[in-house]
Amino acid sequence: MKEITGGVCAAKGFRANGVHCGIRKNHVKRDLALIVSEKRASAACVYTTNLVKSAPIKVTKKNVADGYASAIICNSGNANTCNANGIEIAEGMCALVEEYAGIAAGDVIVGSTGVIGQPMSLEPMASGMSELSDGLGDHSDLAADAIMTTDTVRKETAVSFEIGGVECRMGGIAKGSGMIHPNMATMLVFVTTDCAISPSMLQKALSEDVKTSFNMVSVDGDTSTNDMVSIMANGLAGNSEINDDGEEYEAFCQALHAVTVKLCRMIAKDGEGATRLITCNVSGAADDDTAKTVAKSVICSSLVKAAIFGADANWGRVLCAIGYSGANVDVDKVDVSFASSQGRIEVCRDGAGVEFSEEFAKKVLLADEIDIDVELNSGSCSAVAWGCDLTYDYVKINGDYRT
Amino acid sequence: MKEITGGVCAAKGFRANGVHCGIRKNHVKRDLALIVSEKRASAACVYTTNLVKSAPIKVTKKNVADGYASAIICNSGNANTCNANGIEIAEGMCALVEEYAGIAAGDVIVGSTGVIGQPMSLEPMASGMSELSDGLGDHSDLAADAIMTTDTVRKETAVSFEIGGVECRMGGIAKGSGMIHPNMATMLVFVTTDCAISPSMLQKALSEDVKTSFNMVSVDGDTSTNDMVSIMANGLAGNSEINDDGEEYEAFCQALHAVTVKLCRMIAKDGEGATRLITCNVSGAADDDTAKTVAKSVICSSLVKAAIFGADANWGRVLCAIGYSGANVDVDKVDVSFASSQGRIEVCRDGAGVEFSEEFAKKVLLADEIDIDVELNSGSCSAVAWGCDLTYDYVKINGDYRT
Numbered sequence A, B: 001m002k003e004i005t006g007g008v009c010a011a012k013g014f015r016a017n018g019v020h021c022g023i024r025k026n027h028v029k030r031d032l033a034l035i036v037s038e039k040r041a042s043a044a045c046v047y048t049t050n051l052v053k054s055a056p057i058k059v060t061k062k063n064v065a066d067g068y069a070s071a072i073i074c075n076s077g078n079a080n081t082c083n084a085n086g087i088e089i090a091e092g093m094c095a096l097v098e099e100y101a102g103i104a105a106g107d108v109i110v111g112s113t114g115v116i117g118q119p120m121s122l123e124p125m126a127s128g129m130s131e132l133s134d135g136l137g138d139h140s141d142l143a144a145d146a147i148m149t150t151d152t153v154r155k156e157t158a159v160s161f162e163i164g165g166v167e168c169r170m171g172g173i174a175k176g177s178g179m180i181h182p183n184m185a186t187m188l189v190f191v192t193t194d195c196a197i198s199p200s201m202l203q204k205a206l207s208e209d210v211k212t213s214f215n216m217v218s219v220d221g222d223t224s225t226n227d228m229v230s231i232m233a234n235g236l237a238g239n240s241e242i243n244d245d246g247e248e249y250e251a252f253c254q255a256l257h258a259v260t261v262k263l264c265r266m267i268a269k270d271g272e273g274a275t276r277l278i279t280c281n282v283s284g285a286a287d288d289d290t291a292k293t294v295a296k297s298v299i300c301s302s303l304v305k306a307a308i309f310g311a312d313a314n315w316g317r318v319l320c321a322i323g324y325s326g327a328n329v330d331v332d333k334v335d336v337s338f339a340s341s342q343g344r345i346e347v348c349r350d351g352a353g354v355e356f357s358e359e360f361a362k363k364v365l366l367a368d369e370i371d372i373d374v375e376l377n378s379g380s381c382s383a384v385a386w387g388c389d390l391t392y393d394y395v396k397i398n399g400d401y402r403t
Helices: A055-063 A086-101 A123-134 A140-146 A199-212 A247-269 A288-300 A302-309 A315-323 A358-365 A392-399 B055-063 B086-101 B123-134 B140-146 B199-212 B247-269 B288-300 B302-309 B315-323 B358-365 B392-399
Strands: A014-019 A032-047 A068-076 A108-113 A155-163 A166-175 A188-193 A228-233 A277-285 A335-340 A343-349 A369-375 A381-388 B014-019 B032-047 B068-076 B108-113 B155-163 B166-175 B188-193 B228-233 B277-285 B335-340 B343-349 B369-375 B381-388
Touching: A014 A123, A014 A140, A032 A055, A032 A086, A032 A123, A032 A140, A032 A188, A032 A199, A055 A086, A055 A108, A055 A228, A068 A086, A068 A140, A068 A188, A068 A228, A086 A108, A086 A123, A108 A188, A108 A228, A140 A155, A140 A166, A155 A247, A166 A247, A188 A247, A199 A228, A199 A247, A247 A277, A247 A381, A277 A288, A277 A302, A288 A302, A288 A315, A288 A369, A288 A381, A302 A315, A302 B392, A315 A335, A315 A343, A315 A369, A335 A358, A343 A358, A392 B302, A392 B392, B014 B123, B014 B140, B032 B055, B032 B086, B032 B123, B032 B140, B032 B188, B032 B199, B055 B086, B055 B108, B055 B228, B068 B086, B068 B140, B068 B188, B068 B228, B086 B108, B086 B123, B108 B188, B108 B228, B140 B155, B140 B166, B155 B247, B166 B247, B188 B247, B199 B228, B199 B247, B247 B277, B247 B381, B277 B288, B277 B302, B288 B302, B288 B315, B288 B369, B288 B381, B302 B315, B315 B335, B315 B343, B315 B369, B335 B358, B343 B358
Parallel strands: A068 A108, A188 A228, A277 A369, B068 B108, B188 B228, B277 B369
Antiparallel strands: A014 A032, A032 A068, A032 A228, A155 A166, A166 A188, A277 A381, A335 A343, A335 A369, B014 B032, B032 B068, B032 B228, B155 B166, B166 B188, B277 B381, B335 B343, B335 B369
């Protein structure tokens, strides 16, 4: 497997585009994205567990119920959630894809991101569709831009990998930033691949993958109403279709995990207001659930996040977050270290502090990617979770997001 | 029942004091508090559910196991948690009370608050004990000051009430501010009363009370390692002891709830960096648990908290927090209003937005105490939770708390 360029257009037979159609009047950025496959593709999605669900999620569920899709349309600037006419708008977006790109409305995955509960009209999207559709090409970057809200960095990645001697490609784009605390899914992530795989194996691979990728990311503990990860596999690479478990399915899952983990790290690092990526690596757990629960509790702690913002080696807050996580942990056995490109420093052994150089700790914590390594010394299971620091800018961005 | 002055010294037979003994060398504030009862008192406590527990909590549990206590000693500036010699220090503090105030060490409730995992010595406390003990008197205010850490406002309250025709008094002090997300208890709260009540009824009253008082407060979602609420009842009011359920027990519980809710509101309003008290009132729930879960989810949402800081009527975030709370709610029936001393404004009906004046909403939300009223329209149960806004100062305080 190797990293390649091209994002969602890296795989054969996928074209993309993103335009500014004017959903938010006073905000000139691309706000409408389209990704199309030249061949009808196996499709799989996972969705938010929030009981308040965006209208696009309801429409997408219906459209991919048969396991296939050919296009993804997504707007930013309005979440299309808690709107009286939400379903009508989401269906309307699919109809626009049929009208302008010649893809059956029932084969369209539709997504929205932005403010919840704002009136929405189909008009700006209708007026932007011809530019969007006519410009379809090798433009993963424009599609990635168009789904961003408060993201500061475009998020795309791609890999190539081999299935049965045939070279396949997979790429993805993501929109992260705020309201990130996925549960069975994440903010918006669109993945494309030319690998041939059946819809049921594709759904199995995606549902398994999110447990150790997007479900292990948190920016602010708020599970969005619009979270969705979707993948389309059009089979144009020419491998023989993956229909069951085995070596080829495993290779596919590995490629998928490479793409999703890369996007996870990008989402966490570009969390609203974030200056640092925090990775919590938990090892020595008695079981997987314990490892995951502990890792997520640490990256979700406001106090840990604020300490990392201040480059303050306040490991007591890490212990505190482990203690209230709900996991059954022997806290007297816990070791904690901080690590980064600047080095590694042990700060806690057997649940109590060890002497360490505050100066060196500061140096380690001033890097922009920080690892918090937690060894539970109670077994052989492990987990990784990704988050970010809590900064003035998070408060600034969210104190006045709507107006 | 009426509000009176005097805090923990309002009840007959209680004296208190607070001094600066120098636990944090570079920080001149009172850091050691003592409260004593002239008569051995029924005592009850509830403690943090964090698996990482401060040493004082372990010692207090042992000392109140017989249902009685005569004094409370508490320091700020060091949490005495994750210290190798923690138990020795906590026992040492009780021994100091025996030596200087003549109260058996086994009758002492001991508490600590401050940084976790910092080396601690008994020395400053030993050197401050004679001043602390000699100055015992009507000094609830000094004791309240001495248990503060990043609190900006002293927290004390008291009421008088009647039991069987006899006037009783009850008062409390609290230390709140950060790491506030209690579960079976809260940060440090000390309550005293001269009402006569048996230890078992006192424990029952306290354990019931925290479910709708301190367990419904959150500042930052971090459950502290040192949370403790304790109450001493010395019986000096002269009522006949409350030994079972009935009218007198109910009157006692009402007085207790008046004291604890007052302290809850003070803790939430003085949350680290907070500029606004947020009260979430949930009604129309099918059961109590649903009401509580929804109310807590709303006040814990970083996005709701940041929106309130910005006086932004972003009700979609309230809906979102209800949706991911885990409670089984029909989101299409939910109504939301914001209210304050400036008025009341409905922003969401049946799960969708209603037109409202942004200008008036701003006016309502610029007050310093904001109510978020959530009507679930699915039953007759209700709950109240208290929190605060998320501000730049929360980040500032916690980005560099230790150093």
